[in-house]
Amino acid sequence: MAEKQRRKPGETREKLMTAALTLVGKGRHFASLGIREVTRQAGVVPTSFYRHFRNMDDLGLQLVDELGLVLRRMMREARANVLQADKLIEESVAIFISHAQANRSFFLFMAQGLAGESRAVQEGIRSEMRFFASELANDLRRMRLVDHLTDQDLDMTCDLVVRSVAFSLTDLLGVSADDDYQIEQIRKRTTRFLQLIFVGAAHWQSAG
Amino acid sequence: MAEKQRRKPGETREKLMTAALTLVGKGRHFASLGIREVTRQAGVVPTSFYRHFRNMDDLGLQLVDELGLVLRRMMREARANVLQADKLIEESVAIFISHAQANRSFFLFMAQGLAGESRAVQEGIRSEMRFFASELANDLRRMRLVDHLTDQDLDMTCDLVVRSVAFSLTDLLGVSADDDYQIEQIRKRTTRFLQLIFVGAAHWQSAG
DNA sequence: TGTCCGTGTGTACAAGTGTTCACTTATGTG
DNA sequence: CACATAAGTGAACACTTGTACACACGGACA
Numbered sequence: 015m016a017e018k019q020r021r022k023p024g025e026t027r028e029k030l031m032t033a034a035l036t037l038v039g040k041g042r043h044f045a046s047l048g049i050r051e052v053t054r055q056a057g058v059v060p061t062s063f064y065r066h067f068r069n070m071d072d073l074g075l076q077l078v079d080e081l082g083l084v085l086r087r088m089m090r091e092a093r094a095n096v097l098q099a100d101k102l103i104e105e106s107v108a109i110f111i112s113h114a115q116a117n118r119s120f121f122l123f124m125a126q127g128l129a130g131e132s133r134a135v136q137e138g139i140r141s142e143m144r145f146f147a148s149e150l151a152n153d154l155r156r157m158r159l160v161d162h163l164t165d166q167d168l169d170m171t172c173d174l175v176v177r178s179v180a181f182s183l184t185d186l187l188g189v190s191a192d193d194d195y196q197i198e199q200i201r202k203r204t205t206r207f208l209q210l211i212f213v214g215a216a217h218w219q220s221a222g
Numbered sequence: 223m224a225e226k227q228r229r230k231p232g233e234t235r236e237k238l239m240t241a242a243l244t245l246v247g248k249g250r251h252f253a254s255l256g257i258r259e260v261t262r263q264a265g266v267v268p269t270s271f272y273r274h275f276r277n278m279d280d281l282g283l284q285l286v287d288e289l290g291l292v293l294r295r296m297m298r299e300a301r302a303n304v305l306q307a308d309k310l311i312e313e314s315v316a317i318f319i320s321h322a323q324a325n326r327s328f329f330l331f332m333a334q335g336l337a338g339e340s341r342a343v344q345e346g347i348r349s350e351m352r353f354f355a356s357e358l359a360n361d362l363r364r365m366r367l368v369d370h371l372t373d374q375d376l377d378m379t380c381d382l383v384v385r386s387v388a389f390s391l392t393d394l395l396g397v398s399a400d401d402d403y404q405i406e407q408i409r410k411r412t413t414r415f416l417q418l419i420f421v422g423a424a425h426w427q428s429a430g
Numbered sequence: 431t432g433t434c435c436g437t438g439t440g441t442a443c444a445a446g447t448g449t450t451c452a453c454t455t456a457t458g459t460g
Numbered sequence: 461c462a463c464a465t466a467a468g469t470g471a472a473c474a475c476t477t478g479t480a481c482a483c484a485c486g487g488a489c490a
Contacts, residue, residue, distance in 0.1 A: 026467075043253035043339035050447060059469055064449080066467090125337040128392055129330070131251040136396060174415050177389045178382065184336055188344060207382050214422025234438075258477060267439055272479080274437095 027066040029056040031077055034070075038126065039119035044074060045131040071132040077123055078138035084120050085146055088113045099159060103208045110179060111201055114186055125184050147176040162219050171215045178207045235274040237264040239285055246334065247327035252282060253339040279340045285331055286346035292328050293354055296321045307367060311416045318387060319409055322394055333392050355384040370427050379423045386415045 033056035189196040241264035390412040397404040
C-alpha cells in the first residue's frame with residue numbers, strides 16, 4: 015500500500031477545505047459537490063474525510079468560519095488604508111475588489127451559500143454580513159460623518175451598503191479574473207451605487 | 223407494462239419543469255438535482271427526460287424563460303395597481319412580496335441561479351433583471367418623477383433598486399411562508415431601502 | 431387505409447456515490 | 461521506552477446515477 019504520510023496536524027483537513035474551494039473556483043456549485051469528489055481533488059482517500067467532517071454541510075460551516083477571517087482581514091486593511099474621508103468610498107470599493115480577486119473561490123462560495131442548500135451555511139453567511147454591516151456602522155459613527163442619522167437609520171444604511179457590495183460580487187465573479195475593462199466597469203458602478211446611497215443618507219432626515 | 227398515457231402535448235415537459243421547481247421549493251439546490259430525481263418526482267420514466275431536454279442545464283434555461291413570464295406578469299400588475307405616486311414604493315414592494323410568496327419556488331430558483339453552476343442560466347437571470355430594471359426606468363421616465371436625472375443615472379438608480387429588491391428576496395425566501403411578523407419586517411426594510419435610494423436620486427444632481 | 435414520427439416505456443450497464451469496517455502507522459505523553 | 465490515540469489506508473457494501481437501445485402506441489397526414 016502507499017505509505018501513509020502524516021505531516022502537520024490538520025493538514026488533511028485543510029487540504030479538504032482547499033479542495034472544495036478549488037472545485038468551486040472551477041465553476042462547480044458547492045451544493046453539487048460530493049465527498050468522493052472532494053477527497054479525490056485533495057489527493058486523499060475517501061475515508062479520511064470522516065476524520066475531520068461529519069458531512070459536506072459540516073465542511074461548509076467550517077468554510078464559513080474561515081470566510082469570517084477573510085472578511086475581517088479585509089476590514090482591517092480598509093481601516094488602515096482609508097485615511098481621508100473624501101475618498102472613502104472609492105478606496106473601500108477598490109480594496110474590496112482586490113480582496114475579492116485574491117480570494118475568488120472564497121467569495122464565490124459566499125455568493126453561492128446565500129441561496130444555498132444548507133440552512134446553517136446560509137445563516138452563517140448572513141450573520142457574517144450582519145457583523146460586517148455593524149462594524150461599518152461603528153466606523154462611520156466614529157468618523158462622525160453621519161451624525162444626523164439615528165442609530166437605526168445608520169444601521170439600515172450600512173445594511174444596504176453591504177448588500178449592494180455583495181451583489182456586485184456576483185457581477186465580479188461572473189467575469190474572468192483578467193478582464194480588466196469589465197472589472198473597472200464594475201468598480202465604477204459599485205462606487206456610484208454607494209455614492210447614491212450616501213447621498214440618500216445625507217438627506218434622509220428630511221424624508222424620514 | 224403500464225399503459226402509456228399521452229394527454230396533451232407538452233404535458234410531460236411541464237411536469238418535469240414543475241417537478242424540478244417542486245424539489246427546489248423543498249429546499250434542494252437546483253445544481254444538485256439529477257435527471258433521475260426529477261423524473262421520479264414527476265412520476266415519469268427517466269428516459270422521457272431526453273424527449274424534452276438535453277440535460278439539466280437545458281431544463282434550467284427553459285425555467286429561466288418561464289421566470290421571465292412571471293416577472294412580466296408582476297410588472298403588469300404593478301403598473302395597473304400603482305396609481306398614485308406617493309404610495310408608489312410601498313405598493314410596489316407589497317406586490318413584489320405577494321408575487322414572491324405566490325411563486326416561491328420560481329423565485330427560489332432565481333436566487334439560486336444568480337450564483338449557480340450554469341453560466342447560461344446565470345446570464346439568463348441577469349438579463350431578466352436588466353430588462354426589469356430598464357422597464358422600471360421607462361415607467362419612471364413616463365411618470366416624470368425624475369426629470370432631473372440623466373438617462374444613465376436613472377438606469378443606475380433602477381439597477382440598484384432591482385438589486386436591492388432581489389437581495390430582499392433571499393431574506394424573504396429564508397423565512398417560512400407563514401411567518402407574518404418576519405415578512406412584515408422584510409417588507410418594511412425593503413421599503414425603507416428603496417426610499418433611501420430615491421432620496422439619494424432626488425438629490426443626486428448636487429453630488430453628481 | 432397505411433405509414434410516419436413524436437412521445438412514452440422497460441431493460442440494461444458501467445461508473446460513481448456515501449458509509450462501514452478492520453488495518454496500519456506516527457507521534458506526543460507518561 | 462511503551463503505549464494510547466489521532467490520522468491515514470484499502471476493500472467492500474448496497475445504492476444511485478446518466479445514458480443507450482429497442483420497442484409500443486396513437487394521432488396526423490397521404
